[in-house]
Amino acid sequence: MKREKILRECNLHNNGGLLLQKQLFLFKGKSNPIRIFSARDLEKLSNNYTNQVFANFKGILDDREVIVKRTSEKSHIDSEDVINEIAVLSSIHHKNIVKLLGCCLETELPMLVYEFIPNGTLSEHIHCEQQQRQVANLLSWKHRLRVATEIASAISYLHCGAPTPIVHRDLKSQNVMLDENGTAKVIGFSTLMPIPVGKTSVETDILGTYGYADPEYIRTGVLTEKSDVYSFGVILLELLTGRLPVIKSDTFRYLVKYFVTHVEEGRLVDVIDVRISDEGTMEQFQAFAEVAMRCVRGESEERPTMMEVAQELRVIRRLAP
Incomplete structure (x- = not known):
């Protein structure tokens, strides 16, 4: 358990946890509040990542369907790009743009949680x-x-x-x-x-x-x-x-x-x-x-x-x- 905790903290640091806090502060008043999930939160809402939809995972959050998206390896190389994406998406609110609900930085690769859109592309x-x-x-x-x-x-x-x-x-x-x-x-x-x-x-x-x-x-x-x-x-x-x-x-x-x-x-x-x-x-x-x-x-x-x-x-x- 202690080893897992240390690993989560290392991932949080490597994925830009402090930078995210700073960016969200800069967007304060301009952005929609997004949830910061722990690794255990994502395991729970995605039923331990058992329901895969292409490269993503389907889950349930507050009785609504969501998609858990893993960012790419390329994005992981530069955590600043991912953090900027999260901060910018948190500032977007439009009925015809899929909504970012939250993110998790405790996993090896940052994970983003979006509303689930059920009817295909x-x-x-x-x-x-x-x-x-x-x-x-x-x-x-x-x-x-x-x-x-x-x-x-x-x-x-x-x-x-x-x-x-x-x-x-x-x-x-x-x-x-x-x-x-x-x-x-x-x-x-x-x-x-x-x-x-x-x-x-x-x-x-x-x-x-x-x-x-x-x-x-x-x-x-x-x-x-x-x-x-x-x-x-x-x-x-x-x-x-x-x-x-x-x-x-x-x-x-x-x-x-x-x-x-x-x-x-x-x-x-x-x-x-x-x-x-x-x-x-x-x-x-x-x-x-x-x-x-x-x-x-x-x-x-x-x-x-x-x-x-x-x-x-x-x-x-x-x-x-």
């Missing part, structure tokens, strides 16, 4: 046939418009409403969950990057997912909020076409190029997902396509802000029959 709902049959109502045009607006609202909040402007850096349909009501919840915050006060960009290691990553960011290594705008534009194309961001075609490799070419040739109707083509009007589809086209422009300065995108999507939703 947006990618699964768009692209997985079995999932489509199970939750077909979530794939209607009306629901796609709603989800798009909710994601835009969440990212706009990160850019403009959070205490510190934040770039998600890996926005994709796999990082959007849908809850039991079909409400979008943005996840995947291990890559988030705060933008320093007084600046609009930051040079950083290039992160992102093939097919979603901003080509300007890949080329220059300069990250801005418009990098998220590009990635969101790809999600809009997925929602409208039902296609993956990297496509199998003799002519095209990326959904962005495929889509832009068809629109420029006046063939938008040919790329609309057949599952929703009878549910909306061409006026809606064209307006939606125009927003997406502006988001995926090659030069970041030509893209709209996420706040502008969210406002435009709300207008398009009002056109829904």
Whole structure:
């Protein structure tokens, strides 16, 4: 028992326990209180880590389902990155962003406790046939418009409403969950990057997912909020076409190029997902396509802000029959 206690204390020190206290103090008044769990707390709420969901563990906290997420080995090398992530996430409060409930630093790798979102990822709902049959109502045009607006609202909040402007850096349909009501919840915050006060960009290691990553960011290594705008534009194309961001075609490799070419040739109707083509009007589809086209422009300065995108999507939703 004494050896276990010493090990927990060493882990707490190595994982940045003192730094976390300092960071949470700095965010005091700006953040939501998060719980600091002991290693035994996590063992109890996760039933000794017996219910594994992919690389994470499902548990029960105060009669609600939660997910216990182990941070990566890479994060463990620099505990400051993990502590900054926890501190920043504690300052985020938005209905379309998954909520961080607490953390534990007594384990070998830091563990984060999030609310559990039960209904799979947006990618699964768009692209997985079995999932489509199970939750077909979530794939209607009306629901796609709603989800798009909710994601835009969440990212706009990160850019403009959070205490510190934040770039998600890996926005994709796999990082959007849908809850039991079909409400979008943005996840995947291990890559988030705060933008320093007084600046609009930051040079950083290039992160992102093939097919979603901003080509300007890949080329220059300069990250801005418009990098998220590009990635969101790809999600809009997925929602409208039902296609993956990297496509199998003799002519095209990326959904962005495929889509832009068809629109420029006046063939938008040919790329609309057949599952929703009878549910909306061409006026809606064209307006939606125009927003997406502006988001995926090659030069970041030509893209709209996420706040502008969210406002435009709300207008398009009002056109829904």
